[in-house]
Amino acid sequence: MRADLLVRYRMPIVLALLVVATTIVSGGLFARPENLVNVARQISFEALIAFGMTLVIVTGGIDLSVGSLVALTGVVAALAMRALAPLGPVAAIAGGLVAGVAMGGATGSASGLVITRLRLPPFLVTLAAMLIARGAAFILCRGEPIYEGLPSGLVALGRGFVLEGVIGRLLPVPVAVMLVGFALAHALLTRTVFGRSVVAIGSNEEAARLSGIAVARTRLLVYALTGAASGLVGVMNAGKLMAADPKIGEMWELNVIAAVVVGGTSLFGGRGGVPGTLIGALVIGVLNNGLNLLHVQSFWQQVVLGAVILIAAVLDAAMARLGDRS
Numbered sequence: 001m002r003a004d005l006l007v008r009y010r011m012p013i014v015l016a017l018l019v020v021a022t023t024i025v026s027g028g029l030f031a032r033p034e035n036l037v038n039v040a041r042q043i044s045f046e047a048l049i050a051f052g053m054t055l056v057i058v059t060g061g062i063d064l065s066v067g068s069l070v071a072l073t074g075v076v077a078a079l080a081m082r083a084l085a086p087l088g089p090v091a092a093i094a095g096g097l098v099a100g101v102a103m104g105g106a107t108g109s110a111s112g113l114v115i116t117r118l119r120l121p122p123f124l125v126t127l128a129a130m131l132i133a134r135g136a137a138f139i140l141c142r143g144e145p146i147y148e149g150l151p152s153g154l155v156a157l158g159r160g161f162v163l164e165g166v167i168g169r170l171l172p173v174p175v176a177v178m179l180v181g182f183a184l185a186h187a188l189l190t191r192t193v194f195g196r197s198v199v200a201i202g203s204n205e206e207a208a209r210l211s212g213i214a215v216a217r218t219r220l221l222v223y224a225l226t227g228a229a230s231g232l233v234g235v236m237n238a239g240k241l242m243a244a245d246p247k248i249g250e251m252w253e254l255n256v257i258a259a260v261v262v263g264g265t266s267l268f269g270g271r272g273g274v275p276g277t278l279i280g281a282l283v284i285g286v287l288n289n290g291l292n293l294l295h296v297q298s299f300w301q302q303v304v305l306g307a308v309i310l311i312a313a314v315l316d317a318a319m320a321r322l323g324d325r326s
Helices: 002-008 010-025 033-058 066-083 089-118 122-140 152-159 173-191 193-203 205-210 215-241 252-262 274-293 298-325
Strands: none
Touching: 010 274, 033 066, 033 173, 033 193, 033 215, 033 252, 033 274, 066 089, 066 122, 066 215, 066 252, 089 122, 089 152, 089 215, 152 173, 152 215, 173 193, 173 215, 173 274, 193 205, 193 215, 205 215, 252 274, 252 298, 274 298
């Protein structure tokens, strides 16, 4: 029974120990409310994409294009908002949001369509999509970040707070959006026929096909959802920076995949969950913030983060085997 509990709650235990250790070594700086709010805001963008990535990886796929999609959709949204500026700030922001999410969803759908119709490896297809999206972002904005012409209200999507007049600056808008995304993704994976189909495809694609599951359509949808989540993050990140930068999102795909894997989702498909992904994102966010508070140089941060990801993956595999034996 103890082994079962240890296996089940291994990542929350790791997160709790990391929080305690970071608080101690930082002299209490980590536990300050303003820093905790900052950590939550920092992880919310990549975590929101990671929820979609969880669905992709559970099917046995991968999506390397998400970081580039954040850049592309931010640029598309900014251009749309500038074009719609004469209609007023609300219409401009709404139009930019729709344009960004639609572009992300369309690009994800295109990747999913190529993967399912031509039966090409997801790694290869999404690598190509990553390069195309990054290049398209630079082309659309002519290689320069877009600063001018954005409605001032856009900043609320990236830096605003929910019910600030009531609860103060405790719940950033991106964190609220992330929590809604968490609830929807968790319900989608665990409470719907679509979610059961996702798990079945990752466990045994041929058996899923023989049982009547629409494998191609399900695969296409998980890539479309991940692309749409990337588009939403692209718009919110443009609000945070009050600019659309074609260079933003570089290496985000690795952080997103790391959060999913650290959270216990198997890269071989068939096993994983959204709560674990959220914990994985928190582990990485706490680690990065703690290293920054300790003024650790950036190249050492990469070494430490890589080592922690590898150790977490090894421990997760070891604990899973322990659970199987018990």
